[in-house]
Amino acid sequence: MSRVHIIGAGLSGLAAAVRLVENDVPVTVYEGAGQAGGRCRTFYDKHLERDIDNGNHLIMSGNKSALSYLKRIGAPDPVKDPLTGPPFAIYPFVDVRSGRRWTVRINEGPIPFWVFDKHWRVPDTGVMDYVKAAGIAFAGADKTVADVVDQQSPLYERFWEPLTLAVLNTTPEKGQAKLLWRVIRETFLLGGQAAIPLTARTGLGHAFVDPAGKFIEQHGGVVRLGARVRSIWMEGGEATSLNFADETVTLDEGDRVIFAIPPTRLKDLLPDIDPPDDDASILNIHFRMSKPVPTKALGEGPFIGMIGSDGQWAFVRDDVISLTTSASNAIGTDDRPNDDVVAKIWRETQIALDLGDEEYERVRVIREKRATPDQSPEGVRKRLKPETRWRNVFLAGDHIDTGVPATIEGSIRSGDKAAESVLALKA
Ligand SMILES: Cc1cc2nc3c(=O)[nH]c(=O)nc-3n(C[C@H](O)[C@H](O)[C@H](O)COP(=O)(O)OP(=O)(O)OC[C@H]3O[C@@H](n4cnc5c(N)ncnc54)[C@H](O)[C@@H]3O)c2cc1C
Numbered sequence: 001m002s003r004v005h006i007i008g009a010g011l012s013g014l015a016a017a018v019r020l021v022e023n024d025v026p027v028t029v030y031e032g033a034g035q036a037g038g039r040c041r042t043f044y045d046k047h048l049e050r051d052i053d054n055g056n057h058l059i060m061s062g063n064k065s066a067l068s069y070l071k072r073i074g075a076p077d078p079v080k081d082p083l084t085g086p087p088f089a090i091y092p093f094v095d096v097r098s099g100r101r102w103t104v105r106i107n108e109g110p111i112p113f114w115v116f117d118k119h120w121r122v123p124d125t126g127v128m129d130y131v132k133a134a135g136i137a138f139a140g141a142d143k144t145v146a147d148v149v150d151q152q153s154p155l156y157e158r159f160w161e162p163l164t165l166a167v168l169n170t171t172p173e174k175g176q177a178k179l180l181w182r183v184i185r186e187t188f189l190l191g192g193q194a195a196i197p198l199t200a201r202t203g204l205g206h207a208f209v210d211p212a213g214k215f216i217e218q219h220g221g222v223v224r225l226g227a228r229v230r231s232i233w234m235e236g237g238e239a240t241s242l243n244f245a246d247e248t249v250t251l252d253e254g255d256r257v258i259f260a261i262p263p264t265r266l267k268d269l270l271p272d273i274d275p276p277d278d279d280a281s282i283l284n285i286h287f288r289m290s291k292p293v294p295t296k297a298l299g300e301g302p303f304i305g306m307i308g309s310d311g312q313w314a315f316v317r318d319d320v321i322s323l324t325t326s327a328s329n330a331i332g333t334d335d336r337p338n339d340d341v342v343a344k345i346w347r348e349t350q351i352a353l354d355l356g357d358e359e360y361e362r363v364r365v366i367r368e369k370r371a372t373p374d375q376s377p378e379g380v381r382k383r384l385k386p387e388t389r390w391r392n393v394f395l396a397g398d399h400i401d402t403g404v405p406a407t408i409e410g411s412i413r414s415g416d417k418a419a420e421s422v423l424a425l426k427a
Contacts, residue, residue: 002254004422005242007229007269011408012262012396014212015069015415016422021219022072023423029216030242032148032228035205035413036213038407039262039371042205048288048320048364053204055284055368056303056315056324058166059083062187062194063409065416070207073215082207086301087111089192093158094297094405096348103160103299108192124154127235128324133160136184139177142377146172162305165312165326168405169280169372174330176380179405185409186404199302199315208408232257232269238391256425258418260396263373273388275378275399278370283328285311287321287360294424297354309348312340321349321360328367373399393395394418 004020006013009031017027035041038064047054056395061065061079069222070078079085089106107113114120115130122129132150139148145164149156149172160172167183168175169382200207213223239257242249260265263275293316298304303315310333311323323345328334333341342363350356373379383401386394398406400414 002026002252002256004256004258005249005251006258006260006396007242008032008038008397009036009209009223009225009263010260010262010397011040011208011411011417012398012400012415013038013258014209015065015218015230015412016258016396017216017221017223017262017415017418018067018069018073018212020422021216021221021421023419025423027216027221029221029223030216030227030229031223031225034226036223036225037175037205037209039368040204040208040411042200042203042209043285045364048286049204049288050081050288050320050362052286052320052322054366055198055371056313056322057067057199057204057408058303058313059198060183060187060194061085061089061196061198062135062190062383063407064186065412069212069412075207075211078207079196079198082202082211083198084201084302085196085198086299088300089195089197090299090301091121091197091305092220092297092299092301092303093162093305093307094352095307096311096351099351100307106188106192106195110189110191111325112188112191112327115279122155125158129153129155136177136181139181141176141178141381143177144173144377145175145177145180148177155221158307162307162312167348167407168375169326170281170375171327171330174376176375176377179375179380182404197301202317224363228334229269232393234390237389239393242360245280248388256392256394256422258394258396258422260418262370262416263399264370266399270393271336273395274382275383275384276374276382278372279329279374279379280327280372281329281334282334282368282371283325283341284366284368285322285323285342286364287346287368288362288364289319289321289358290361292318293321293353293355294400298350304352306348306352309345309352311345311352314349314352316353321353326371334367341365375405386414386421394421
């Protein structure tokens with residue numbers, strides 16, 4: 001049977017491979033790096049002497065494709081393990097400037113009773129703020145979040161801004177409203193059961209990557225690490241070979257190729273393709289403490305949202321506190337030296353987690369320069385379809401037009417879509 005060659009072992013490539021081996025299609029996955037996972041990976045950090053993720057990743061219980069993927073690669077109840085989260089949809093926040101704390105709680109079921117309860121909704125907001133917010137449901141493709149929501153409402157700083165930064169990795173002034181709405185529709189709008197925030201219990205790699213690699217190999221697939229595709233040859237409207245530094249893989253009749261690599265890399269290999277640009281960066285700071293961190297400030301979950309600060313989300317895993325600043329290119333932290341950024345964000349963290357003057361022992365800064373593709377209205381317009389003009393070449397990745405943002409959910413959907421396109425051709 002013909003083989004599918006998948007370039008890139010990030011989540012999109014792994015999801016495509018999983019879907020294909022489930023359908024008895026032979027696959028080989030080629031990953032340029034020494035480990036799989038791409039932008040969603042765990043590694044042992046020698047300085048911290050801990051396993052850390054490249055950056056905190058939040059997913060939601062309404063992310064159907066991600067949860068289905070986890071189940072299929074071996075986790076019967078992924079919400080409990082390998083993921084973790086609070087038992088209900090609760091989001092603790094602290095305004096770092098004033099020290100004020102609150103928790104947003106989303107009730108179960110589709111009727112949003114939480115909006116009518118001032119202890120559950122965002123503080124200082126009224127029901128009308130939420131009624132007006134519903135306008136985002138009708139936003140056209142050319143509108144940004146800031147175009148369609150009320151920027152004077154307290155909901156802006158305490159809901160729209162953190163949500164847009166977290167989900168679209170861009171500011172409300174730039175991010176496409178329609179893309180954000182799609183996430184709201186698939187999570188908050190369905191009620192608490194679809195809006196529980198989840199993270200990887202012991203690491204992204206242990207949850208999303210390692211079991212997928214095992215699954216693929218157990219089903220006869222091959223995952224080759226350190227195998228970077230340098231070029232691809234095309235002839236007669238289709239790909240004929242993949243070229244690596246020290247070998248050429250000639251494609252057999254009926255073989256297919258899926259490129260599951262980010263836009264910049266894709267353009268290197270297929271210059272006449274025009275995806276959205278790799279765009280926004282994310283700053284991640286991991287602080288190792290001398291002992292397990294008290295989690296009272298987090299309530300029942302593993303993280304807290306921060307308002308009025310450079311650090312936006314603080315996650316705790318045992319003795320490691322990990323801080324995220326999304327859209328760090330737009331926030332301005334990309335232009336400042338590590339020492340300066342670390343000092344400010346550490347002061348914010350002390351407030352957020354109620355640590356008093358406790359100090360960290362070691363710190364690791366990871367700046368992910370190309371964290372996500374452009375998710376402005378212009379960027380979204382340039383998202384690609386899985387099919388290409390070459391008969392046997394398909395695309396996956398978080399820049400594919402899945403209707404959802406460049407996230408774990410989006411990447412896995414793109415991998416599923418690419419696999420379905422390949423399977424449709426086979427049939
Ligand atoms: C710091 C950070 C925080 C994030 N936070 C969240 C979050 O909270 N929630 C969420 O859902 N999403 C989050 N994301 C987004 C999410 O990680 C990405 O959308 C997703 O991982 C992208 O997967 P991918 O397969 O499309 O691409 P990638 O992960 O980039 O995978 C592509 C793979 O292809 C390989 N490759 C590239 N070129 C070649 C080549 N020529 N030959 C062979 N291999 C090649 C790369 O090495 C890489 O492994 C975050 C991203 C970052 C960076």
